Amino acid sequence: MIVEPTQKSSGPVIPSKDENPTIVATARTESRQAMNDDLYGGAGIGHSLPKNRFPVLEADPRRVYGLVHDELMLDGVSRMNLATFCTTWVEPEARALMEESLDKNIVDKDEYPQTAELETRCVDMLAQLWHAPNAPGVAHAVGTSTTGSSEAAMLGGLAAKFRWRARRRAAGATGSALATPNMVCGPVQVCWEKFARYFDVEIRQAPMTGDEFVLTPRQVIERCDENTIAVVVTFGQTFTGRYENVVAISEALDKLQRDTGLDIDIHLDAASGGFLAPFVEPDLVWDFRLPRVKSINASGHKMGLAPLGLGWAIWRDTDALPQDLIFNVNYLGGTMSTFNLNFSRPGGQVITQYYTFVRLGREGYRRVHTAAYDTVAHLAKEIGGFGPFTILFDGDPAQGITAVTWRLNPDQEHRFSLFDFAEKLRARGWLVPAYTLPADCEELVVQRIIVRHGFSYDMADMLLIDMRRALLALQTAPPTTPATAALNDTFNHHAVPAVRYASAASAQR
Numbered sequence: 185m186i187v188e189p190t191q192k193s194s195g196p197v198i199p200s201k202d203e204n205p206t207i208v209a210t211a212r213t214e215s216r217q218a219m220n221d222d223l224y225g226g227a228g229i230g231h232s233l234p235k236n237r238f239p240v241l242e243a244d245p246r247r248v249y250g251l252v253h254d255e256l257m258l259d260g261v262s263r264m265n266l267a268t269f270c271t272t273w274v275e276p277e278a279r280a281l282m283e284e285s286l287d288k289n290i291v292d293k294d295e296y297p298q299t300a301e302l303e304t305r306c307v308d309m310l311a312q313l314w315h316a317p318n319a320p321g322v323a324h325a326v327g328t329s330t331t332g333s334s335e336a337a338m339l340g341g342l343a344a345k346f347r348w349r350a351r352r353r354a355a356g357a358t359g360s361a362l363a364t365p366n367m368v369c370g371p372v373q374v375c376w377e378k379f380a381r382y383f384d385v386e387i388r389q390a391p392m393t394g395d396e397f398v399l400t401p402r403q404v405i406e407r408c409d410e411n412t413i414a415v416v417v418t419f420g421q422t423f424t425g426r427y428e429n430v431v432a433i434s435e436a437l438d439k440l441q442r443d444t445g446l447d448i449d450i451h452l453d454a455a456s457g458g459f460l461a462p463f464v465e466p467d468l469v470w471d472f473r474l475p476r477v478k479s480i481n482a483s484g485h486k487m488g489l490a491p492l493g494l495g496w497a498i499w500r501d502t503d504a505l506p507q508d509l510i511f512n513v514n515y516l517g518g519t520m521s522t523f524n525l526n527f528s529r530p531g532g533q534v535i536t537q538y539y540t541f542v543r544l545g546r547e548g549y550r551r552v553h554t555a556a557y558d559t560v561a562h563l564a565k566e567i568g569g570f571g572p573f574t575i576l577f578d579g580d581p582a583q584g585i586t587a588v589t590w591r592l593n594p595d596q597e598h599r600f601s602l603f604d605f606a607e608k609l610r611a612r613g614w615l616v617p618a619y620t621l622p623a624d625c626e627e628l629v630v631q632r633i634i635v636r637h638g639f640s641y642d643m644a645d646m647l648l649i650d651m652r653r654a655l656l657a658l659q660t661a662p663p664t665t666p667a668t669a670a671l672n673d674t675f676n677h678h679a680v681p682a683v684r685y686a687s688a689a690s691a692q693r
């Protein structure tokens with residue numbers, strides 16, 4: 185049971201004695217009279233918005249909008265959020281298309297055939313961009329839009345699991361021999377840990393090593409066996425921004441096949457890199473050019489420059505997407521196939537993605553992302569020159585995404601931590617996360633900036649000024665005890681705060 189805290193206050197927006205019809209009627213009349221009240225001087229002033237109990241009556245939209253709007257002032261400024269990989273700036277035309285398609289459900293393909301058509305065009309364009317065999321015209325590549333890379337990754341993982349099961353069955357495996365699938369990966373984003381747990385797959389996660397920070401071919405080969413559904417290679421690792429070496433891992437798997445007969449697929453998690461390398465490093469080989477790569481996920485809403493809520497999952501050909509994953513439904517009119525985890529989803533993101541593809545083209549994407557890489561290079565040079573920091577990844581476009589990652593210089597004594605530094609920057613509105621790396625580097629605290637469309641060279645200069653100030657302040661008046669974790673509760677992004685689980689558990693005892 186999840187325990188709700190008791191409600192502290194309520195206002196005319198929600199009369200608390202709401203079950204009594206007379207009180208309800210009076211409140212309704214009062215709220216009609218209040219329609220001309222000043223937003224901050226009317227009858228509702230002096231009360232809080234309802235927090236935990238569902239309101240009974242309608243309320244003045246103007247007032248509720250004002251209060252909800254005001255509450256959101258406590259959120260950070262999204263464009264100063266340098267933690268996120270996701271789109272925080274879009275063109276006015278993109279906003280207009282989003283607004284116009286607010287009411288379109290992408291799953292209603294029969295009702296909104298043009299939205300469905302735009303999705304198909306985007307799939308074809310991505311298949312071509314990522315060198316699917318037979319693209320363009322793309323007779324064989326298949327794919328879908330999703331809510332983000334997490335859903336796309338799960339679909340890629342499920343397809344790999346289904347392919348593995350079919351292969352093993354064809355080889356005569358039955359019963360318990362089909363019960364122990366595993367996936368091999370390095371330090372992955374949490375979506376892969378979710379995939380493994382939600383869909384009963386053992387995750388064989390290679391630890392991070394101090395020198396490389398990425399999955400190595402040797403680590404892959406040590407973990408593969410006949411129950412490996414796929415190796416997940418991250419093309420733009422979440423923790424540092426580095427690309428894992430897809431070619432080297434693919435070649436190591438080729439050798440494994442020659443030596444043992446094991447033929448193991450690669451799924452590429454190209455959440456961010458999938459929309460960077462094709463434009464900025466077109467000769468870098470990482471995608472369907474490698475025959476072992478069976479599927480790729482990427483986030484339209486990250487470096488794809490679409491608004492929030494869009495991912496893509498693309499398979500190299502129809503053989504790579506098992507039919508068992510596809511459902512055909514007829515209750516929306518026409519027959520429609522669906523292979524998403526969600527059914528209903530907003531259509532605007534796909535429409536707007538198509539807009540960005542056509543609006544920018546390859547050259548536009550190259551220019552936008554090259555500008556971001558230039559800004560990263562500037563930041564890396566300056567941050568590296570501050571003195572106390574060692575750059576772990578400098579945003580080299582051939583090596584990774586538009587990120588700069590650093591740690592405290594291990595050869596110096598420091599009287600503050602990167603958590604203290606992050607906190608000082610937060611006071612100026614900059615959200616620059618500090619965090620520990622995963623196993624086996626969990627002692628190492630790093631800090632990372634993701635540069636995205638809309639974060640200009642000029643903004644980087646403003647950030648650098650604030651960084652210098654923050655550093656000076658920490659060096660002249662260091663904290664009594666350097667922080668060992670994020671100081672601020674707002675860094676704990678729990679949909680349901682852990683404390684509620686704790687109190688629910690103690691209530692049950």
Ligand SMILES: Cc1ncc(COP(=O)(O)O)c(C=O)c1O
Nearest residue numbers: 269332333334373422453455483
């Ligand atoms: C490498 C990688 N994979 C998957 C994800 C999850 O993507 P999404 O937030 O689009 O679900 C992320 C998010 O940052 C990521 O960096």
